[in-house]
Amino acid sequence: MNSFSAKLISWQKQHGRHDLPWQNTRDPYAIWLSEIMLQQTQVGTVIPYYQRFLQRFPDVTTLALAPLDDVLAQWSGLGYYSRGRNLHRAARVIVGDHQGRFPGNEEIIRQLPGIGRSTAAAIAVFAYGERRAILDGNVKRVFARCFGIDGYPGEKRNETLLWRKAEELLPPPSGTGENQIDGGIEAYTQALMDLGATVCTRGKPKCPICPLQADCIALRENRTGKLPVPRPRKLLPEKETVLLLLMRQGMILLEKRPASGVWGSLWCLPEMPVSAISTDYCTQRFGMNVQPLAQMQPFDHTFTHFRLRIHPQPLQVASSSCVTGGKGQERVESRWITPDEALKVAIPSPVRKLLIQYGGAQPFG
């Protein structure tokens, strides 16, 4: 047992998290679900979704047989809907290609959609006790500080180094040592995650209570604030758009976005160029007679690659309007829906915010 893993395992037993809903199970399906939900989403947010999801889809077959729309409805509000789509796709692969049994080892797990190297390793560790290295954002931060790794961890060279570290530091295979602790790989893996989430945090790390404080290069050199080094900055282009809140008899119009590009396949408010005049635009595009309603504040939504300034435009649709379509448009799927129902389908977060905000300010309709 090397001292690094020994320290972490013993820390985990005393100070780690032990009562998360997906701990204390060996069901690979439940563990898989938790790992996917935990990508890019914090524990506290995940828990209620995780429990609801498992109730509705208790096993992989139930999930595979369900319509995608039902899956995305359960996912609604969690964001990153491609995770939900991949989850559903993977469930169908498991039922179609693996007789409905969750793949029994890391190599096969990793071939499923939505599962990369780190996620596959985490599932294999917690479900099967396989001895595999994980390397998620938390682990990268812990390692970058502890070993004083200079340079952006996403860079190829550093990433290779980090993966090598991650594998070297694994507790030794069970059955080989005298002080082998049972469940070592699980406790070790959980320790790395918990340490990154609760102690070795991005800002204000709690170094005085860290089990690695004696080893940590960043701490010794007073560089915890400098490591890991941030991703190189790029200038963000700015774009602007108008989102139309078309109201008609208490319903609002949503459109399905194209599968590729921003907000792919999500339900969204109709978009209009800022240069257009809303009344003209709606006549042309939808064949609707509309009247502008109360002004709303523009706000920014930041993507990784650009900043989008959104101008919300509420519009009252004359009930006499023809609502079945305008001229020359490709057929985009669209639906009138009550704002309450809209919040239950897969919508991007700025649209969600807008609906909540508008619903709070005005009674819909």
Next chain:
DNA sequence: AAAACGGGGTA
């Protein structure tokens, strides 16, 4: 306003 975050897609 910046940083993070893990996987997918494409050249």
Next chain:
DNA sequence: TACCCAGTTTT
């Protein structure tokens, strides 16, 4: 393989 992309929250 080496890029670049997407979507959202936290700090």
